[in-house]
Amino acid sequence: MQAVLEQMRQRVAVTGYIADQALLTSLWLMSELDRPLLLEGDAGVGKTEVGKILAEVFERRLIRLQCYEGLDVNTAVYEWNYQRQLLAIRRQEILHENELSEQQLFSETYLMKRPLLQSISEKQPAVLLIDEIDRADEEFEAYLLEVLSDFQISIPELGTIKASSIPLVVLTSNGTRELSDALRRRCLYHFIDYPDYDKELRIVLARLPQTGANLAAQIVAFVQKLREQDLRKVPGVAETLEWTAAVLRLDMKSLGDNPEAVVATLGCLLKTREDLDAMPPEVIHRLVAKAS
Amino acid sequence: MNTRTGHTQPHDQVLVSQLTGFARYARSQRFNVGIQESLDSQRLAESVGITGRRQLQLGLKTLLCTSPSDWERFDKVFEAYWKRDKPRQNTRASIGGKAPRQSALAQTSPHGSDASFDVPDANALDAKGAGNGNMSHGGASATESVEGKSFEQLSNAAELRSMEELAERLARRIRQRLLRRQRIDRRGERVDMRRTVRANLRYGGLPLSLSFRRRRRQTPKLVLLLDVSRSMSVYSYLFLRFARGILGAFKGADAFAFHTRLVHIGETMREPSRRKLSEKMALISSGWDGGTRIDESLENFNRNYARNILGSRSIVIIVSDGYDTGEPQALVTQLRRIKRRARRLIWLNPLLGLEKYTPSTRCMQAALPVLDVFAPAHNLESLGALEDHLAGM
Numbered sequence: 001m002q003a004v005l006e007q008m009r010q011r012v013a014v015t016g017y018i019a020d021q022a023l024l025t026s027l028w029l030m031s032e033l034d035r036p037l038l039l040e041g042d043a044g045v046g047k048t049e050v051g052k053i054l055a056e057v058f059e060r061r062l063i064r065l066q067c068y069e070g071l072d073v074n075t076a077v078y079e080w081n082y083q084r085q086l087l088a089i090r091r092q093e094i095l096h097e098n099e100l101s102e103q104q105l106f107s108e109t110y111l112m113k114r115p116l117l118q119s120i121s122e123k124q125p126a127v128l129l130i131d132e133i134d135r136a137d138e139e140f141e142a143y144l145l146e147v148l149s150d151f152q153i154s155i156p157e158l159g160t161i162k163a164s165s166i167p168l169v170v171l172t173s174n175g176t177r178e179l180s181d182a183l184r185r186r187c188l189y190h191f192i193d194y195p196d197y198d199k200e201l202r203i204v205l206a207r208l209p210q211t212g213a214n215l216a217a218q219i220v221a222f223v224q225k226l227r228e229q230d231l232r233k234v235p236g237v238a239e240t241l242e243w244t245a246a247v248l249r250l251d252m253k254s255l256g257d258n259p260e261a262v263v264a265t266l267g268c269l270l271k272t273r274e275d276l277d278a279m280p281p282e283v284i285h286r287l288v289a290k291a292s
Numbered sequence: 293m294n295t296r297t298g299h300t301q302p303h304d305q306v307l308v309s310q311l312t313g314f315a316r317y318a319r320s321q322r323f324n325v326g327i328q329e330s331l332d333s334q335r336l337a338e339s340v341g342i343t344g345r346r347q348l349q350l351g352l353k354t355l356l357c358t359s360p361s362d363w364e365r366f367d368k369v370f371e372a373y374w375k376r377d378k379p380r381q382n383t384r385a386s387i388g389g390k391a392p393r394q395s396a397l398a399q400t401s402p403h404g405s406d407a408s409f410d411v412p413d414a415n416a417l418d419a420k421g422a423g424n425g426n427m428s429h430g431g432a433s434a435t436e437s438v439e440g441k442s443f444e445q446l447s448n449a450a451e452l453r454s455m456e457e458l459a460e461r462l463a464r465r466i467r468q469r470l471l472r473r474q475r476i477d478r479r480g481e482r483v484d485m486r487r488t489v490r491a492n493l494r495y496g497g498l499p500l501s502l503s504f505r506r507r508r509r510q511t512p513k514l515v516l517l518l519d520v521s522r523s524m525s526v527y528s529y530l531f532l533r534f535a536r537g538i539l540g541a542f543k544g545a546d547a548f549a550f551h552t553r554l555v556h557i558g559e560t561m562r563e564p565s566r567r568k569l570s571e572k573m574a575l576i577s578s579g580w581d582g583g584t585r586i587d588e589s590l591e592n593f594n595r596n597y598a599r600n601i602l603g604s605r606s607i608v609i610i611v612s613d614g615y616d617t618g619e620p621q622a623l624v625t626q627l628r629r630i631k632r633r634a635r636r637l638i639w640l641n642p643l644l645g646l647e648k649y650t651p652s653t654r655c656m657q658a659a660l661p662v663l664d665v666f667a668p669a670h671n672l673e674s675l676g677a678l679e680d681h682l683a684g685m
Contacts, residue, residue, distance in 0.1 A: 001339045001340055001341065001344065001347065002344065002347075005347075021346070021350060022350045022353065022354075025347060025350035025351050025354060026350075026354040029336065029351055029354055029355065032335070032336075032339070033332050033335065035332075037354075040359075040360060040363075069543065082500075082501065086495060086500060138468065175360070175564055176543065177540070177541070177543070178464070178540055178541075181358070184324070184358035184359065185324050185326065185358060187358075188354045188355060189354055189357040189358050189359070189362070189363065190354050190363075191357070191360050191363035191364075232559055
């Protein structure tokens with residue numbers, strides 16, 4: 001098992017994603033037990049990224065379902081291609097071809113597969129990424145639960161479609177709504193926290209290798225300090241990378257050289273007016289001094 | 293998988309029995325340990341082998357946790373069990389026996405108290421710190437008995453806590469019921485003949501796809517304004533819990549507390565960690581329980597927040613007893629300004645449930661004509677009735 005994990009770690013490392021032992025264990029376990037994985041954590045800690053990585057590591061197709069309020073069966077599971085059905089009827093009327101039976105009309109030819117159906121009808125097992133499940137309604141959550149436990153979908157006109165392959169399912173949630181206990185129980189669970197200094201430094205260096213080791217260390221130290229402040233929207237890893245890119249553009253060698261530029265680019269890290277107001281230049285200068 | 297050893301190996305048997313013991317311990321610590329989880333953890337243990345304790349810990353963590361709070365406390369629980377391996381062997385030897393079980397319970401208790409967060413947390417919000425009784429034994433009967441009780445009659449800390457929990461849950465239920473109402477109520481959906489014919493011209497007029505005239509139904513955006521002055525101190529923690537439920541259940545909901553000034557508490561109340569929440573609440577609630585300046589607080593709300601927060605779907609709910617030292621006319625002006633921006637303005641008054649109470653204070657009298665709804669909020673039933681006022685948006 002150690003060997004399997006090590007192999008996985010290497011494969012994940014190739015993609016540039018820095019995964020710790022705990023996450024690797026969760027990923028290994030979900031493929032081993034064929035259970036969905038529920039990822040929780042604040043915005044910008046790399047939850048969605050995990051789905052993509054998984055697809056790459058296992059060399060599987062990634063099918064993504066973005067959830068939103070009002071998401072329904074027609075956009076998530078399947079939809080009949082009405083236009084095509086109508087055209088077929090007209091064509092048959094005009095050309096006087098063989099009669100189209102209802103069965104033919106409601107066959108897979110006229111079925112449009114949406115992500116959920118698609119993911120279970122792939123030949124090779126796919127990776128199904130259900131993003132921000134907390135945004136979907138309770139009804140959809142209940143439906144999803146049914147699909148995830150039986151891996152079959154029933155379509156009234158067509159009958160029940162059984163999965164031809166069981167996908168690896170990753171669900172992500174920001175916690176804007178409390179998920180049902182049933183769904184939580186069904187899933188393996190992993191909480192992704194903000195990375196610590198070492199991990200974040202490795203992430204920055206992996207993603208933006210052109211950043212000098214010294215500058216990267218300062219940037220990460222600064223962001224880590226910033227996270228300790230009482231902010232409304234704590235900057236995630238995505239924000240750190242964005243800001244690093246901005247700092248690189250400005251050709252800065254060290255944060256301490258140009259604290260004004262740090263203040264000017266702060267919009268990359270703090271995304272609300274309240275947070276910007278709460279961090280006046282003096283505070284920022286102090287944080288920069290501490291970081292460098 | 294490579295390190296897998298045969299089932300008959302003595303090491304394995306030890307591991308399996310240890311695992312069973314841990315499963316039971318974890319269950320007692322309110323982790324999600326069903327049959328499936330037990331089987332899966334056996335499978336995990338088999339492939340990890342006897343040496344991979346760290347792996348086992350990480351694997352079990354992802355298996356048994358279901359929420360951020362579980363995630364936070366799992367390591368402690370895991371270590372608490374496995375650190376003291378020796379004494380546990382005795383309890384496992386006779387699983388069915390009663391006496392060893394009790395001793396196992398006794399052993400868990402010191403660790404149990406730091407692993408279960410409910411007790412200290414409820415106290416923290418309660419701010420009285422009284423009562424060390426086990427919350428989980430509150431039971432349904434206790435719950436029933438407090439539902440109809442007036443908030444003022446709540447005597448002991450336990451009743452108060454269960455009431456607070458109910459208030460939070462109630463808020464979530466209101467949203468679910470609102471959604472159900474909207475689904476059942478189909479009045480708004482009628483076939484739009486004109487558009488149907490127009491849309492189906494391309495099919496030779498066959499009405500194949502119907503166009504509907506539909507009312508867009510969405511859940512309201514709730515904005516709570518809670519009075520936390522001294523005269524409301526009996527109720528304020530309760531309404532704060534209710535607000536937390538509302539914020540969790542309704543998207544776009546927001547909450548403010550006011551006494552002599554206005555405090556934006558929406559973000560703070562959304563804090564998922566109970567511990568951090570009570571810390572933050574303690575921070576911002578300094579200076580509460582003072583006098584009330586409703587008009588000035590509302591003025592502050594109108595000036596700084598209303599523009600961004602209020603919209604055509606907004607329902608503003610003010611929870612206050614209306615005891616104000618300010619000028620009634622000023623209050624009315626502010627209420628009118630809120631009403632101009634919001635769909636509906638509701639005033640909940642905890643005193644209204646009292647038999648002898650009439651809204652006779654000058655402020656309340658002046659405010660009444662402006663309000664859409666003036667309702668009591670003296671017990672949970674009356675809070676539940678809020679659903680009726682929120683429906684039909």
